[in-house]
Every structure is written in structure tokens, then in C-alpha cells.
Amino acid sequence: MIPDVAAFQASTARTPLLAHLPHSKCPSCGLETLLGMTADSGTVLLETFDPLAPPTAGEIPPPHRWAANGHFAQQLPDSVDPRTACWIEHTAVCPALPLPIDQPALRARRHLNTERARQARDLHEAGIPEE
Helix, strand or coil, X not given: CCCCHXXXXXXXXXXXXXXXXXXXXXXXCCCEEEEEECCCCCEEEECCCCCCCCCECCCCCCCCEEEEECCEEXXXXXXXXXXXXXXXXXXXXXXXXXXXXXXXXXXXXXXHHHHHHHHHHHHHHCCXXXX
16 A cells, blocks of 8 residues: 555655656557556556656646656645656556647647657558567
8 A cells, every 4th residue: 555645755755756667558559658556456557758857746737647656656636846756647648548638748748659659650560679
């Protein structure tokens, strides 16, 4: 079970994004994602990103921002410090799904994912294996 939000955030304060999440492919678009376990024994697909430039809670609207610790993931509340680094829920930026909210950071990430999916499709059609 994931601890309460304050304890969870405290445990991830120094390395909030160094989780040990397994990789998984999105069933809708086929892009590589990370798979987090939730407190209710469910799962959530999370975006991969440049660890030197992670998104922050101030850029990503709730409920699409998450913290991760080990294999577990928890949504960040509205009250979280906007400077907190976070993970983005993949379904919010999946190019095969409707954009849930027209917001600049989500729109930009979705554009990036659309290009990533197109490149993967082009490689597949050309018979070139993905790296």
C-alpha cells in the first residue's frame, strides 16, 4: 500500500523521478511507456521523459500528474508545490486518444508523441527493428 501523500512526497523528495517502473507498450498507440502500480492495485501508464528536464506539477494539470516511488505511483494533489517534478499520465498525451484538456504542456507532449508514433510506424513499415 502506498503511504499517505505527505509521506510519499517526503520519500521521493530527493529523487522523485528515480522510480523502478517496468516498461510497457501503450495498447492504443504502441509507444513505450512506464507502468506504475496504484494504491488500489490498479496500474497507470506514465510517460518517459528527459530526466534532466522533467515536467513540473505547475505545468501539468491534475489528475494527469503523478509521483512515483519504486514500482508505485500516486496522483499528486492540487495542493502540491508547483515546482515538484512529476510524471505525466500517458493517456493524457496518447496520440491515439482524445486530448482530455487543451493545455499547452499536454498539447506539446502529445505533438511529440504523435511524431514518435509516426517514426515507429515508418520504421516498422520499412522493416527496421525498433531500438
